[in-house]
Amino acid sequence: MTGGRIAGSCHCGAVTLDVPPAEYVNECNCTLCVKLGGIWAYYPPDQVRIAGATVGYVRRDTATPAILTHHCPVCGATTHWQPIGDAPRDRMGVNARLFEDGALDGVEVRRIDLRHVPV
Secondary structure: EEEEEEEEOOOOOOOOEOOOOOOEEEEOOOOHHHOOOOOOOEOHHOOEEEEEEEEEOOOOOOOOOOOEEEEEEOOOOOEEEEOOOOOOOOOOEEEHHHHHOOOOOOEEEEOOOOOOOOO
């Protein structure tokens, strides 16, 4: 952590992240999050710094897609998501698995059961 912020990167280092410390993270069990391998920290978009090119994916198994997930085009690591469509724009998710070692020490992990919620 530098200057009260947390650094992170994808596996190959082509995409880097810089965010404030996380208050908590969500480990969601929906079909998308499980396959992406994300544990999500949430921030207002203006608090997140992302450098490097990403590619996006919008899930098509929901009636109204609400997020665009981003991935490194080199190593494929999921980096973050942003709201799309009519979804509120007040927060975005960053994959906390990409944070530097120790960044999640003592941070509450909330396990969210969305596997059984209709999409």
